Amino acid sequence: MGGDAARVKARILSDGGLRAAFAALFGDPAPMAAEDVLVAAGKAMAAYQETLVSPPTPFDRFRDALAAGRDDPAYPAAARRGLKLFVGRGRCSLCHFGPLFSNGEFADAAIPYFVPGGVDWGRYGGIQFLRASPFNLLGRHNDDAGGDSDFKTRHLKLEHRNFGEFKVPPLRGVADSAPYMHDGSLATLTDVARHYSDLDLERLHVDGEAILRPCT
Ligand code: HEC
Known part of the structure; x- marks a missing residue:
């Protein structure tokens, strides 16, 4: 450092x-x-x-049309089917929602945590790193002295479930940002859909996400 x-x-x-x-x-x-x-x-x-704004997408136009009580005929049928799965049976929108398609939290999406040379601890390692960092919000570099911006850092608990958790990424313009997942292990969006569909329940913690389930 x-x-x-x-x-x-x-x-x-x-x-x-x-x-x-x-x-x-x-x-x-x-x-x-x-x-x-x-x-x-x-x-x-x-x-x-924080000044960067991502450009409007076909989904934004579709969403705006629906909000105005119209349809957007340019929005493809396959995308509509995908959206139904996304907010329905796939349960994707339980974590990926809002303007950025992220709840801003951390979750376990069942990406294998064995990596060449060891184990990828995810948030479990991240919390330890954050606590030890001189740059965290409890340190002298926080401009908000006396404010409550350090509240979450102060009350952060290290729990077993944090092992294998990663930040829920935003999905805006996701078609243009391959490869996927924190380790880039999934090359295409088809691979991501397949990953969620064939989910390895053994890999998901018993005390972790009760949300995701494979497609049956
Ligand atoms: C329990 C919360 C949760 C649910 C439900 C969920 N995801 Fe995710 N998603 C995540 C997390 C966490 C990651 C990051 C995992 C990683 O980096 O290892 C992720 C990553 C992704 C990515 C990769 C984004 C990138 O830039 O790398 C895509 C695409 C995605 N999810 C789509 C979906 C779809 C489609 C569904 C529904 C089938 C879904 N997600 C359901 C939490 C969730």
């Missing part, structure tokens, strides 16, 4: 444009500790990312 911070600081110092843009927001980076430069750059990038 120290190496990353030093590299980011060196990169900003060596680029006149970047250095001036940084200085305009946070002051001259030269005398700052490398960790503070890294954090400031990270906050600037996060603020930029």
Whole structure:
């Protein structure tokens, strides 16, 4: 981590444009500790990312038409069948819903956790990493001193069920973002549909998701 911070600081110092843009927001980076430069750059990038808006999709147009009491004849029959499964028998919309098709939570979608060289712990490892990180919301880099933005971090519990959980990803424009799952192990959306349809119930925790079930 120290190496990353030093590299980011060196990169900003060596680029006149970047250095001036940084200085305009946070002051001259030269005398700052490398960790503070890294954090400031990270906050600037996060603020930029929050301005990004994904373009309208055929589904948005279909949804808008329905909300206005119309049909959208351009929306294909196969997509309508898929949508019925998505909100119906497939139970997909229990986790993937809202404008981003994500509940913003973590869940176990039964992706195998054995990876070359070991085990992928998912959120179980993620929570331990977060707690140990100097960049978490309990640390000195949180701008909301005295506020309650650290509430969730403070009350986060490590539970057995977190093993194999991953963040429920948004699905906007998902057709253009192959490969799929956190490890990129599923190459196409057909593979994803097959994965959910042939679900390995042995792999899902008994105390984990009671939502997903294979297609019978
Ligand atoms: C219990 C909550 C839950 C349900 C129900 C669920 N998903 Fe997911 N979905 C997830 C999680 C968690 C991931 C990320 C898994 C990973 O990265 O290993 C995911 C990943 C995906 C992805 C990959 C997105 C990407 O960018 O990599 C697609 C596509 C997807 N789900 C579609 C579906 C479909 C279709 C259904 C219904 C058959 C469904 N999901 C039901 C939680 C759920």
